[in-house]
Amino acid sequence: MLVLGFQGSPRKKGNTSFLLSTFMQAVEKLGAQTRIIEVAQKNIIPCKEYVVCEKKGYCPIDDDIKVEIYPLIRQAEVVVLASPIFFYNMTAQLKAVVDRCQTFWARKYKLKLTDPAKKTKCGFFLSVGATKGKNLFEGLQLTAQYFFDAIDARFEGSLTYRGIEGPKDMAKHPNVLEDVEKAVAELIKPLLGRKKILFACRENACRSQMASAFAQYLAGEKFEVLNGGSEPADKINPDMIKVMHEKGIDMAFRSPQSIEAAISNNSPEVIVTMGCGKECPFVPGAQMLDWDLPDPAGKPLDFMRQVRDEIENRVKNLIKQLP
Numbered sequence: 001m002l003v004l005g006f007q008g009s010p011r012k013k014g015n016t017s018f019l020l021s022t023f024m025q026a027v028e029k030l031g032a033q034t035r036i037i038e039v040a041q042k043n044i045i046p047c048k049e050y051v052v053c054e055k056k057g058y059c060p061i062d063d064d065i066k067v068e069i070y071p072l073i074r075q076a077e078v079v080v081l082a083s084p085i086f087f088y089n090m091t092a093q094l095k096a097v098v099d100r101c102q103t104f105w106a107r108k109y110k111l112k113l114t115d116p117a118k119k120t121k122c123g124f125f126l127s128v129g130a131t132k133g134k135n136l137f138e139g140l141q142l143t144a145q146y147f148f149d150a151i152d153a154r155f156e157g158s159l160t161y162r163g164i165e166g167p168k169d170m171a172k173h174p175n176v177l178e179d180v181e182k183a184v185a186e187l188i189k190p191l192l193g194r195k196k197i198l199f200a201c202r203e204n205a206c207r208s209q210m211a212s213a214f215a216q217y218l219a220g221e222k223f224e225v226l227n228g229g230s231e232p233a234d235k236i237n238p239d240m241i242k243v244m245h246e247k248g249i250d251m252a253f254r255s256p257q258s259i260e261a262a263i264s265n266n267s268p269e270v271i272v273t274m275g276c277g278k279e280c281p282f283v284p285g286a287q288m289l290d291w292d293l294p295d296p297a298g299k300p301l302d303f304m305r306q307v308r309d310e311i312e313n314r315v316k317n318l319i320k321q322l323p
């Protein structure tokens with residue numbers, strides 16, 4: 001399970017950086033993977049309102065948001081925004097990330113598509129400000145809430161600190177470690193201990209992608225879902241994306257990965273293969289199931305639909321069968 005954090009302060013080793021790293025260390029202690037994006041060091045172009053996302057569902061601007069950040073937001077089950085208060089909101093650097101996520105807003109509200117991880121995806125924010133006013137975090141709270149809604153994440157709360165100004169003030173705070181550990185435990189513990197299921201096929205471009213998306217979509221709270229391929233393709237199958245979109249399930253920003261990458265941090269308890277049984281690695285103790293489904297790649301769209309529906313039924317049965 002990935003926890004993705006955006007460090008929104010341009011100040012290196014300042015208060016926000018300290019707060020987010022402390023938070024991520026607590027996450028790792030509980031056994032989840034983490035990734036911090038230092039927003040000020042990325043090539044992020046602010047939204048230019050081309051409105052392509054609202055019509056076509058993608059952003060034409062080529063930068064780190066497109067290449068790295070959109071896929072990470074989709075992969076993460078927990079997204080953490082961390083920012084100092086700059087004029088009663090987040091920093092401009094972080095706001096540029098948020099505005100570019102209009103692409104997710106458009107996919108959700110204009111194209112009516114749902115992130116397969118919606119059931120479990122959640123958002124949290126961390127913030128610090130120099131002054132002590134009651135309304136200090138209200139602007140950020142509103143922006144963060146609408147951002148989390150756009151990326152299909154449930155807003156789970158925040159940790160905020162007033163009177164923090166010099167770069168080391170946060171590190172000197174008497175309760176910060178205790179606050180962070182408590183918040184992280186409440187946020188992460190419900191997601192730990194889910195049964196890990198790996199869906200695997202040869203290219204990880206079509207059948208195992210559909211199976212993993214259905215499993216997340218239908219039972220993400222019960223299963224931690226992994227997917228991989230023995231010979232991963234360059235990109236996922238465009239016809240598969242089309243037929244999954246007919247079901248309202250958004251497959252954007254996913255790409256094939258190797259089985260080794262899928263299980264490098266996670267040992268699956270159940271492995272479901274899509275007819276590539278012999279090519280799959282042996283994972284000690286894992287229950288092996290082979291669905292022996294035909295490969296719909298390169299076949300007519302109707303055949304892809306049949307395989308999609310068969311996979312959906314099998315996933316539903318699997319959910320019923322597994323404890």
Ligand SMILES: Cc1cc2nc3c(=O)[nH]c(=O)nc-3n(C[C@H](O)[C@H](O)[C@H](O)COP(=O)(O)O)c2cc1C
Pocket residue numbers: 009010011013014015016017083084085086087088089128129130131132136164165166167
């Ligand atoms: C451009 C700018 C605007 C700021 N605006 C506010 C503000 O509106 N309210 C406030 O309490 N602090 C404000 N601050 C102070 C920062 O929030 C504070 O120093 C914070 O601790 C910086 O965190 P960092 O070390 O993570 O960058 C501002 C600082 C800067 C540089």
